[in-house]
Amino acid sequence: MTLHDVTLTLEEGMLTFPGDPPFEIGSVLLVDEGDKFNISRICLGSHTGTHVDPPSHYLPGGTTVDEIPLEVLVGPGVVLDMRGKRFIDRQALDACDLTGYARVLLKTDNGPRLLDKTFRKDYVHLTEDGARCLVERGVLLVGIDYLSIEKYENSGAPVHHILLSAGILVVEGLNLLDVPSGPCEVYCLPLKVRNGDGAPARVLVRV
Numbered sequence: 315m316t317l318h319d320v321t322l323t324l325e326e327g328m329l330t331f332p333g334d335p336p337f338e339i340g341s342v343l344l345v346d347e348g349d350k351f352n353i354s355r356i357c358l359g360s361h362t363g364t365h366v367d368p369p370s371h372y373l374p375g376g377t378t379v380d381e382i383p384l385e386v387l388v389g390p391g392v393v394l395d396m397r398g399k400r401f402i403d404r405q406a407l408d409a410c411d412l413t414g415y416a417r418v419l420l421k422t423d424n425g426p427r428l429l430d431k432t433f434r435k436d437y438v439h440l441t442e443d444g445a446r447c448l449v450e451r452g453v454l455l456v457g458i459d460y461l462s463i464e465k466y467e468n469s470g471a472p473v474h475h476i477l478l479s480a481g482i483l484v485v486e487g488l489n490l491l492d493v494p495s496g497p498c499e500v501y502c503l504p505l506k507v508r509n510g511d512g513a514p515a516r517v518l519v520r521v
Contacts, residue, residue, distance in 0.1 A: 318519045320488045322363040322428070324356075329431050331461045335359040360512040361461075366504040367484035371511045372474050377481070379510035386454045386483050387502045391417025393519065395495035396438065398423065401465070404443040407451075416454040417500045419519065421490040424460040428489060439465040445476040455502065457485035457517070485517065493519050 322328065324337050338357040343349035360379075361367070369376030392415040396402050402420055412418065422438035437460040440448075448456055456463065456477065463484055464473040477484055485502055504515035 315520050318493045318521065320364070320490055320493060320517050320519050321515070322487050322489055324358065324363050324514065327431060328363060329428065329433060329461065330359070330362065332433060334361060337362055358514065360507070360510060360514075361486070362514050364485070364487040364489070364517055365512055365514045366502065367463075367474065367478065367486065367512050368510070369478040369481065370509075371484075372471060372478055376478060378508070379504050379513045380506050380508050382483060382504070387500075387504070389417060389454075389500060391415055391419060391455070391498050391500040391519075393419045393421055393490065393493055393495045393498055393521070396420050396422045397425075399438060401439055401441050402444045403441040404447040407444055407447045412451050412453070415497070416452065417457075418448065418453050418455070419457040419485075419488060419490060419493075419498070419500070420459065420463075421493065421495060422459055424458070425489070425491040428459055428461075428487065429491075433461075435466045437462070437466065439463060439468075440473050441465075442472050442476060445473045448482060449476060449480040453482055455483045455485060455500065457488045457500075457502075459488050459490045461487050485515065488517060490519075494521055496521065 499520040501518040504513040
């Protein structure tokens with residue numbers, strides 16, 4: 315079995331969602347300048363790069379990132395090849411066999427765009443009826459290969475509300491370019507930030 319790291323590398327100048335703080339890293343102590351060791355200061359938003367959206371991202375009193383059950387973050391899943399589609403709706407998902415898959419990763423035409431430092435507003439997204447379909451199927455986690463699963467500037471963020479209200483964890487910013495479609499094991503490990511509305515995550519997929 316092959317293990318794929320589908321995590322974006324955190325670096326200055328990386329793609330960020332409009333309005334989010336940029337990733338910054340700077341030296342505090344440097345061995346080259348006579349210090350005993352190297353230490354850096356890192357500044358980033360809670361939804362930088364590959365990250366998770368827990369219910370508290372949108373829902374008052376919702377589960378925070380440090381409260382996500384481990385059994386949601388790790389376990390069997392499936393990578394769905396959705397390339398060629400402008401959006402992912404119920405019809406697209408109904409054409410897939412999701413029986414027994416609690417973790418669904420959506421591989422779309424976003425792949426190359428995710429590695430581009432210019433934000434694209436026309437990214438492939440999940441629709442409201444697609445979100446309801448995942449709720450009905452009993453999915454625990456859904457991931458996508460761009461910085462949001464929701465259509466850009468979608469008033470009221472209904473897709474997020476549908477998923478998060480049902481307790482479905484959203485994972486955004488997955489680099490699935492080299493991952494084949496089909497069954498897999500998902501290992502999603504967000505930073506354990508107390509009361510966090512989200513956090514960067516290291517995500518591995520074994521196929």
